[in-house]
Amino acid sequence: MSAIRFHRALATVLIGLCWLPAAQAWDFGKMRPEEVAVYVQDLHTGRVLAEHRADASMNPASTMKLVTAFAAFSTLPPDYRWRTEWKTAAPVAGNTLQGDLYWVGSGNPVFDQPDIQAMQAQLHAQGIERLGGKVVLDRSIWPPQAPAAGFEDDEGELFTTPPDPHMVAYKVLWLTLAKDEAGQIVLELNPPLPDTPLNTDELRRVNSGSCYLKSHMGGEYRDGVLYLRGRLPTHCTGSSVYINIFDTPTFARQSFRSHWLATGGNDVPFAEGRVPAQARTVAVSDSKPLTEVLTDMNKYSNNVIARSVFLTLGTHTAAGRAQNPDHAVRRALAASGLDDEALVLENGSGLSRRERLTARFLGQMLDKAYRSPFQAAFIHTLPIAGVDGTLNTRFKQVGPGLRLKTGTLKNVRALAGYWLPENPGQNPLAVVVLVNSERSDGYLPDLDRLVRKLIRQPQALEKPQP
Numbered sequence: 324m325s326a327i328r329f330h331r332a333l334a335t336v337l338i339g340l341c342w343l344p345a346a347q348a349w350d351f352g353k354m355r356p357e358e359v360a361v362y363v364q365d366l367h368t369g370r371v372l373a374e375h376r377a378d379a380s381m382n383p384a385s386t387m388k389l390v391t392a393f394a395a396f397s398t399l400p401p402d403y404r405w406r407t408e409w410k411t412a413a414p415v416a417g418n419t420l421q422g423d424l425y426w427v428g429s430g431n432p433v434f435d436q437p438d439i440q441a442m443q444a445q446l447h448a449q450g451i452e453r454l455g456g457k458v459v460l461d462r463s464i465w466p467p468q469a470p471a472a473g474f475e476d477d478e479g480e481l482f483t484t485p486p487d488p489h490m491v492a493y494k495v496l497w498l499t500l501a502k503d504e505a506g507q508i509v510l511e512l513n514p515p516l517p518d519t520p521l522n523t524d525e526l527r528r529v530n531s532g533s534c535y536l537k538s539h540m541g542g543e544y545r546d547g548v549l550y551l552r553g554r555l556p557t558h559c560t561g562s563s564v565y566i567n568i569f570d571t572p573t574f575a576r577q578s579f580r581s582h583w584l585a586t587g588g589n590d591v592p593f594a595e596g597r598v599p600a601q602a603r604t605v606a607v608s609d610s611k612p613l614t615e616v617l618t619d620m621n622k623y624s625n626n627v628i629a630r631s632v633f634l635t636l637g638t639h640t641a642a643g644r645a646q647n648p649d650h651a652v653r654r655a656l657a658a659s660g661l662d663d664e665a666l667v668l669e670n671g672s673g674l675s676r677r678e679r680l681t682a683r684f685l686g687q688m689l690d691k692a693y694r695s696p697f698q699a700a701f702i703h704t705l706p707i708a709g710v711d712g713t714l715n716t717r718f719k720q721v722g723p724g725l726r727l728k729t730g731t732l733k734n735v736r737a738l739a740g741y742w743l744p745e746n747p748g749q750n751p752l753a754v755v756v757l758v759n760s761e762r763s764d765g766y767l768p769d770l771d772r773l774v775r776k777l778i779r780q781p782q783a784l785e786k787p788q789p
Contacts, residue, residue, distance in 0.1 A: 349375060350776075352769030358760035362686035363777050366693050366741075367750040373777060377683040380665060381757040384730030385624045386685065386739040387673035390666070392617050392704055393688055394655040395632050396697040398639055403613040405431035405635070409442055410602035415451060423456035424605070425598040426579070428488025430464050431610045432631035433619065435492045436513055438608045440582050445606040453589045458579060459596045460572060462488045465634050465646070471626075471669070473676035479567060482674065486631040487571035493627055494574040495565040500536075500555070508557045514581035516549070525552035532556045536564035544568035614700045621704040621728055622712030626672045633671030659691045673730055682755040685739050689753035693741070702726055705740050717771060725778065727754070736763045736770050742778040752778060 351359055360381050363373040407429045413422020468485040470478065477483045484494060497513040508528070510521065532539065532554060540553035549568065556562075569577060576593045584590065610616065620628040636655075637648030649668050656663045667679035692701045705726035706712030709719035713729040724744050730737030735758065742752040754777055758766055 354766050354769050360682040360757040362682035362755040364686050364753045365750045378681050380679045381759050382735045383680050384732040384735040384737050385673035386728050386730040386737045387678050388629045389728050391629050391633050391671040394652040397655040401614045405429045405610040407608045408604050409606040410598050410604050412599045412602040418452040419455045420451050421455045423459050425459045425461050427461045430488050430631050432628040442606040442608050454591045457592045457594045459594045461598045464488045471674045482626050489575040491575045491578045494571045495567050497563050497565050499563040500560050514578040520548045522548050522550045526555050528555045528557050534559035534562040542566045618704045622706050624713050626674045629672035630670045686753045686755045
């Protein structure tokens with residue numbers, strides 16, 4: 324061990340010893356002191372107001388998305404957009420493209436069905452009504468991505484979907500209750516899937532009940548047939564439910580084909596390959612700006628977006644290096660003067676059993692973000708207490724000055740972000756609370772109570788001494 328690392332480790336031990344009596348005096352409710360890490364810093368004075376096990380290595384769950392957002396704002400312009408392109412090297416004769424159309428995947432995490440339709444409209448505007456070759460998916464921007472390790476029990480759940488160069492609508496099929504011209508209740512599919520039969524033998528129509536269809540309706544794709552089951556409340560016209568039935572490349576192909584056929588196009592085969600160098604662009608789609616995408620990521624703790632942003636950062640790594648998102652994130656942190664020694668990265672989303680950081684590191688990073696040129700954009704991405712995102716039902720009595728990213732995994736609960744008081748006599752705070760415990764499912768009231776105490780008066784955490 325180097326002298327620097329030895330002294331740093333010694334200092335960590337001494338800090339822990341110094342804080343032990345205070346930690347025992349803190350009121351954590353049902354939470355045990357050894358399960359909690361806390362860091363609170365005054366953002367005007369820089370003074371650390373409260374810390375407990377601030378240098379302990381902790382699983383941060385989705386508060387890791389703050390690290391990915393920080394690296395993205397540090398590396399990419401705020402108006403950065405993912406560009407999806409369709410290219411071809413083939414000529415057009417009459418209304419037919421005489422060759423292959425290449426769909427160059429950009430990894431745009433928010434690419435949706437209307438984007439496919441808009442790109443197909445660009446083909447129509449150039450007189451292309453038929454495709455004489457294949458639609459070839461160029462998936463070369465990233466190596467294949469596996470589902471996050473350690474979540475096998477959640478296979479098929481939307482939150483475990485890995486990123487993909489050809490992500491479309493988070494690869495879910497939407498079903499919407501509608502009425503046909505005869506006034507009969509029907510299910511409209513998006514994408515339409517014109518050749519997929521629907522089996523509704525196990526779908527019971529009812530005239531009452533909640534219109535939150537996800538709670539009582541589901542389906543699966545088997546042997547080329549979409550089987551629906553549960554209850555269909557016929558009074559819920561306009562309500563929608565999504566189901567997850569295909570892998571991502573298959574869903575991209577089905578989406579393209581469905582919309583192409585719906586506008587009078589011909590049926591086309593699909594393949595995978597690399598776009599030829601001489602190909603020209605015939606259709607483009609730009610995503611919404613980075614700031615808006617990161618807002619979707621943090622407000623709703625979207626793992627697909629976070630993992631896609633993480634991989635995108637790897638494509639912007641230093642010249643001469645292979646695609647390396649881990650290096651790109653650490654380079655952004657180092658450029659801001661942050662010590663990443665305690666940081667363990669896997670996919671940048673917090674959907675990980677491996678990822679680790681310390682409360683001190685996260686608090687110091689929040690301080691750097693607050694003092695950065697992207698301060699307002701970074702804060703804007705965070706859920707607002709009692710208002711939106713994953714905090715829409717929490718801290719309603721605190722007010723919108725509390726902006727926190729949530730983190731939830733089995734055995735992990737976390738909150739990290741800012742207290743931005745309206746009272747000019749109070750200074751803004753960076754607040755981090757990480758809980759790693761087999762009992763964390765029952766700790767939510769105590770976690771929220773602890774945060775409320777931290778933002779009011781850190782020293783109020785201590786119990787009255789006898």
